[in-house]
Every structure is written in C-alpha cells, then in structure tokens.
Amino acid sequence: MSNTATNQDTSQNTERETLGFQAEVKQLLHLMVHSLYSNREIFLRELISNASDACDKLRFEALHNASLFENDADLAIRISYDQAARTLTISDNGIGMNRDEVISNLGTIAKSGTREFFTRLSGDQQKDANLIGQFGVGFYSAFIVADKVTVLSRRAGEKADQGVSWESDGGGEFIIEMVEKTSRGTSITLHLREGQDDLLSGHKIRSIIRKYSDHIVQPILMKKEEWKEDAQVVLDEDETVNQAFALWARPKSEITDEEYKAFYKHVGHDFTDPLAWTHARVEGRQEYTQLLYIPSRAPFDLWERDAIHGIKLYVRRVFIMDDAEQLMPHYLRFVRGVVDSNDLPLNVSREILQESKDIEAIRAGCTKKVLALLEELASNEPEKYSKFWGEFGRALKEGVGEDSANKEKIAGLLRLASTHADTSDETVTLADYVARMKEGQEKIYYITADTFNAAKNSPHLEVFRKKGIEVLLLADRIDEWVVSNLPAFQDKSLVSVAKGGLDLGQLEDEAEKKDHEKEADEFKSLTDKLKASLADKVKEVRVTHRLTDSPACLVADEHDMNANLARLLKASGQKMPTSKPILEINPRHPVVLRLQTEEKKFDDWTSVLFDQALLAEGGQLDDPASFVKRINQLMLEISR
Numbered sequence: 001m002s003n004t005a006t007n008q009d010t011s012q013n014t015e016r017e018t019l020g021f022q023a024e025v026k027q028l029l030h031l032m033v034h035s036l037y038s039n040r041e042i043f044l045r046e047l048i049s050n051a052s053d054a055c056d057k058l059r060f061e062a063l064h065n066a067s068l069f070e071n072d073a074d075l076a077i078r079i080s081y082d083q084a085a086r087t088l089t090i091s092d093n094g095i096g097m098n099r100d101e102v103i104s105n106l107g108t109i110a111k112s113g114t115r116e117f118f119t120r121l122s123g124d125q126q127k128d129a130n131l132i133g134q135f136g137v138g139f140y141s142a143f144i145v146a147d148k149v150t151v152l153s154r155r156a157g158e159k160a161d162q163g164v165s166w167e168s169d170g171g172g173e174f175i176i177e178m179v180e181k182t183s184r185g186t187s188i189t190l191h192l193r194e195g196q197d198d199l200l201s202g203h204k205i206r207s208i209i210r211k212y213s214d215h216i217v218q219p220i221l222m223k224k225e226e227w228k229e230d231a232q233v234v235l236d237e238d239e240t241v242n243q244a245f246a247l248w249a250r251p252k253s254e255i256t257d258e259e260y261k262a263f264y265k266h267v268g269h270d271f272t273d274p275l276a277w278t279h280a281r282v283e284g285r286q287e288y289t290q291l292l293y294i295p296s297r298a299p300f301d302l303w304e305r306d307a308i309h310g311i312k313l314y315v316r317r318v319f320i321m322d323d324a325e326q327l328m329p330h331y332l333r334f335v336r337g338v339v340d341s342n343d344l345p346l347n348v349s350r351e352i353l354q355e356s357k358d359i360e361a362i363r364a365g366c367t368k369k370v371l372a373l374l375e376e377l378a379s380n381e382p383e384k385y386s387k388f389w390g391e392f393g394r395a396l397k398e399g400v401g402e403d404s405a406n407k408e409k410i411a412g413l414l415r416l417a418s419t420h421a422d423t424s425d426e427t428v429t430l431a432d433y434v435a436r437m438k439e440g441q442e443k444i445y446y447i448t449a450d451t452f453n454a455a456k457n458s459p460h461l462e463v464f465r466k467k468g469i470e471v472l473l474l475a476d477r478i479d480e481w482v483v484s485n486l487p488a489f490q491d492k493s494l495v496s497v498a499k500g501g502l503d504l505g506q507l508e509d510e511a512e513k514k515d516h517e518k519e520a521d522e523f524k525s526l527t528d529k530l531k532a533s534l535a536d537k538v539k540e541v542r543v544t545h546r547l548t549d550s551p552a553c554l555v556a557d558e559h560d561m562n563a564n565l566a567r568l569l570k571a572s573g574q575k576m577p578t579s580k581p582i583l584e585i586n587p588r589h590p591v592v593l594r595l596q597t598e599e600k601k602f603d604d605w606t607s608v609l610f611d612q613a614l615l616a617e618g619g620q621l622d623d624p625a626s627f628v629k630r631i632n633q634l635m636l637e638i639s640r
C-alpha cells in the first residue's frame with residue numbers, strides 16, 4: 001500500500017507541514033462526496049461514533065493509569081454550531097491523538113485489502129455507492145457536507161503544547177501543525193459547503209442525533225436553546241440530547257427496532273440495516289449479555305486472511321476491546337455486536353482471552369445463539385435466509401470442518417444445488433434431500449466439480465438421471481472440504497458419484513446385477529486390451545453401468561483423492577502424490593462396441609476415449625495438440 005502520508009519521519013517535526021493523502025483516501029473522498037450525498041446526515045453519526053469510541057478507549061486506558069483523566073472523568077461529547085461562521089463542531093474529551101496518530105489515522109486507510117477493494121470500483125456511481133457500504137465510511141464522511149475540515153486533538157496525558165491541528169479541503173492534501181490545546185481529546189470543526197445551512201439549527205442537529213446516535217453511551221451535550229421574541233436564543237447551559245445509556249443493558253421489551261438498527265450501525269461500522277439480531281442476557285456459570293447482529297451484506301474484507309474481525313467486549317459496561325475474535329469462531333467472523341460480561345476481570349487482555357475457559361464458555365454460548373438465529377430465519381423467513389446465504393454461505397460452510405460440536409446443525413443450514421432443481425440459484429437442504437430419497441436409497445449422492453455446469457452435465461450422473469435419483473451438485477471450491485468433513489447427515493452417508501465402484505444398493509434389482517456381471521465377462525478381453533494400451537495413464541479399466549449416453553468416464557479409486565480435489569490442491573501449489581484414475585466404459589455404447597473389432601487404429605481410439613473422459617469431468621489434457629490431431633483424423637476418415 002502506498003503510504004504517502006506516513007512515509008516521512010515526522011516524529012520530531014513541529015512545523016506547519018503539508019502532506020499528501022494516501023491514494024486510496026483520495027479515491028474514498030471523491031467517491032463519498034459524490035455518491036453519498038443523498039445520505040448526507042450520516043456524517044454526524046460517524047463523527048459521534050468515533051468520539052464515543054475515543055471516550056471508551058480513554059476509560060479503558062485509565063483503568064491502568066488514572067492520571068489520564070486529568071481530573072476530568074466525566075466523559076462527554078459536545079456539539080455546537082456557529083451560524084455566522086457557518087461551522088459545526090463535534091468535540092470529545094476522549095483519548096485524543098498525537099501527531100503521528102493524526103497523520104496515519106486521518107491520512108491513510110490501514111485496513112488490509114483496501115487497495116484491492118478500490119480496484120473493484122467501476123466509476124458507475126450507483127454501483128460504487130453500493131460498494132462503499134461494505135467498506136464503512138468513518139471520519140472522511142465529514143466531507144460530504146464540509147468543504148474544509150479542521151481537527152484539533154491532544155492525546156490524554158500529554159502536555160498542553162502537544163496539541164495537533166489538522167486541516168484539509170478534501171483535495172489531495174492536508175496541513176498539520178503542533179498547537180497549544182489545554183483540554184484533552186478531539187474537536188472536529190466542519191466548514192459547511194454551500195447549501196448546507198439547514199444544518200446550522202439546534203432543532204435539526206438534535207433530530208439527527210436522536211435518529212442516529214440516541215444509543216451512544218456517553219452524553220451528547222448541546223447548549224440549551226429558547227425561543228425569545230421569534231428568535232432562537234442559545235443559553236449558556238448544557239443539556240443531554242440522547243438517552244446516554246448502554247442499549248444492550250436495557251430490557252428487550254423497551255427497545256424499538258429502530259434503536260437496534262441504529263446501534264448496529266455504530267458497532268458494525270456499516271450504514272445499511274442489519275439482516276437480523278439476537279439479544280439475550282445469559283445467566284449461569286458465566287453471566288453476560290449478548291447483542292449479536294448479522295449484517296445484510298458481506299464486508300469487503302470477509303475473505304482477507306489478515307483482516308480483523310470480531311465483536312466488542314465490555315466488562316460491566318466498561319469497554320475493553322474491539323474485534324475480540326475469541327468471542328466468535330472464525331466461520332462466524334461476519335457477526336457484529338457486543339458481549340458484556342459480568343464476571344471477567346477488568347484487566348482482561350487478548351492473551352488472557354486466548355486461554356480463558358470462561359471465554360470458551362461465552363464463545364460456545366454466542367455460537368449457539370447465532371446458529372439458533374439462523375435456524376429461525378431459515379424456517380420463518382426463508383427469503384431473508386437466502387439473502388444471508390448469498391452473502392455468507394461460503395463462510396458458514398467452513399463451520400462444517402471447524403466446529404465439530406455444531407457440525408450437524410451447520411449441515412442443516414447448508415443450501416446446495418442439486419439435480420432436483422438443475423439451476424444454480426435454486427438450492428435444496430440436506431433434510432429436503434433425505435426426505436425425498438427413493439425407496440431403497442441408503443446414501444446421499446453428490447458430485448464435486450469446478451463449475452456448476454461441469455457438475456450438472458457430468459457423465460457420472462447419467463445412471464442417476466435415468467433412475468430419478470437426486471444428486472447434489474457441488475461446485476464451490478470449499479465444497480470439497482465440506483464433504484470431506486461431513487461423512488454423514490442424519491445417519492445417511494454422503495457418497496461421491498465419481499469415486500469407487502458404483503454401489504446403488506437396493507436401487508438396483510437382481511436382474512440388473514446379473515446383467516452387469518455378464519457384461520463384465522463379455523468385455524474382459526477388451527478391458528484387458530485397453531488396460532495394456534493405457535497402462536501409464538490408468539490404474540484399471542472396467543465395465544460400468546454408470547453411463548447411458550457417454551462411452552466412458554473416469555473415477556477415482558475408493559481411497560484415492562478425487563480428481564476435482566487433486567486439481568484444487570495442485571492449483572493452490574500443493575505437492576501431492578498423483579494417483580491414476582480408473583477408466584470405466586459403457587458396454588452398450590456404439591463406440592465401445594465398435595472398439596471391440598478395431599485393430600489398426602486401436603491405440604488412437606483408446607487415447608481419444610481416455611482424453612474425452614478426462615475433458616468431460618473438467619480435467620486438463622496432458623497433450624492437447626495430439627488429441628486435436630487424432631480427432632481431425634477421425635473426422636476425415638468418417639467423411640471419406
């Protein structure tokens with residue numbers, strides 16, 4: 001990432017200095033001003049949210065170092081406006097920032113994956129506005145309504161001459177300078193753009209605060225106002241505009257949906273409504289309150305390896321940390337919210353969290369809650385659930401392998417494509433599948449492939465189609481991992497149709513089985529001859545009744561890795577022993593029948609038979625040019 005702003009050594013610098021924004025910040029600023037205009041009021045929510053976080057951080061640091069309070073432990077956020085100067089100011093007495101922090105926090109975006117995210121922007125405002133919601137807007141949203149922003153900050157505990165001033169017009173640069181600041185914390189002044197004067201009204205500001213920031217724990221203070229002789233007069237007395245009480249600590253029955261949603265936007269750093277939430281007080285060995293949300297869309301960094309995810313941890317209402325990933329298993333990393341424990345010590349650290357049995361109990365409790373919420377959505381609000389599945393299904397699938405205690409539950413939440421529907425957006429559940437199983441069917445059949453079409457049109461499905469047996473079509477990369485961790489569901493084993501001998505069990509009658517044995521004998525000399533011709537490519541050649549339309553297919557031996565998984569591993573650069581596949585031939589196919597009498601061209605035909613079987617299952621040919629040459633020769637012979 002190009003850190004223009006942090007590249008310079010600024011630690012000793014006290015002069016006025018102009019620095020450039022990181023390229024991504026410039027893009028973000030541009031995008032925000034142009035695409036979020038219709039949502040402009042969110043800037044206040046974002047700035048108040050940051051101020052609140054800064055107060056939380058101070059309270060936490062002061063647990064170890066009370067002098068940081070500087071004799072002022074009443075944390076609050078203040079909003080004021082100046083009609084003459086056309087400015088709006090948001091101040092807090094929270095942790096504050098020093099010079100280096102100001103430069104990196106307000107000049108760069110530190111999140112991993114930011115650059116990739118910005119390369120996805122299309123220039124289409126509508127689409128990009130949509131994308132930006134996955135990203136979170138934060139401080140820079142000030143520029144939606146302001147054409148100049150001034151920040152004054154001093155870190156708690158520093159001397160008064162360690163104040164920092166930051167100023168920018170939202171172009172490419174900002175100016176930074178050391179200044180005197182007696183009070184600790186941060187004060188942000190917005191110089192409003194043309195046409196934003198309606199924000200210079202106590203009434204308007206109060207209504208925005210109540211709408212978006214009512215749940216903020218610290219009091220949001222404004223000067224009282226009074227009407228005197230038809231004019232608004234600002235008094236010299238503060239009043240609290242918000243409820244200023246931890247939302248999660250209030251009884252459920254008193255909280256409206258709107259309040260839950262507004263709180264989500266604060267904890268989730270998201271400006272879209274959440275999809276669903278669950279709020280409960282848990283009693284027992286561990287006492288804690290959980291308020292957990294499922295976002296309505298995936299954040300941009302859901303698949304970033306080193307992205308930070310997690311929920312906020314509080315202990316008896318005191319903020320302890322953001323992104324406590326120990327409170328949620330990795331596969332539920334998209335869940336946002338708060339856990340407030342009554343029992344943990346206030347000095348709990350990340351290291352302690354990693355080993356704590358109490359945390360394990362809380363994590364198990366939170367996991368159970370979220371899975372129950374998903375089950376409830378799946379059965380009562382299937383449309384919402386399918387939205388959830390579209391955004392987070394692939395993450396949830398990881399749970400099948402990651403969380404053995406909840407494996408069956410997670411398996412029940414899977415949505416999979418199947419021959420029952422034959423389109424990739426129509427999915428089935430494993431429970432549906434089991435309920436529809438044919439008389440005598442003992443197993444759940446699936447096929448894995450690179451793409452949905454490769455799965456759906458695979459020759460391996462031919463006999464299943466003919467007999468009307470449903471097969472799950474698994475084309476997600478992670479599906480291999482899912483099925484390898486899910487040997488059975490509701491006591492029915494999951495079986496790949498491309499592996500091992502075909503065992504349809506009761507689905508085949510005695511007469512069919514007799515026929516197959518007979519055919520295996522009849523074709524013995526052909527399969528031997530094929531085996532000799534393809535010795536370095538296949539492990540075995542045998543007659544199959546898997547196929548109805550295709551002449552041949554490849555299968556993996558019972559205990560070998562299937563071909564799709566082998567390809568995936570190879571693509572990800574892993575070395576593994578190669579196991580040869582088994583070639584199965586269809587004894588009723590005219591090509592196979594004709595092969596019995598072919599002498600001169602036998603090896604060429606055999607080669608084509610093998611190569612086409614490999615192609616049909618999505619494999620890659622060793623020597624594609626020779627395949628093409630042989631096909632052309634065959635075409636010429638036919639046309640002669």
Ligand code: ADP
Nearest residue numbers: 050051054096097105136137138139140186269
């Ligand atoms: P986010 O809040 O999602 O991290 P922002 O762009 O809103 O992104 O803010 C960037 C960082 O700037 C914050 O993480 C915080 O460290 C710092 N910051 C912003 N506002 C304040 C504030 N009022 N007091 C202290 N630090 C702040």
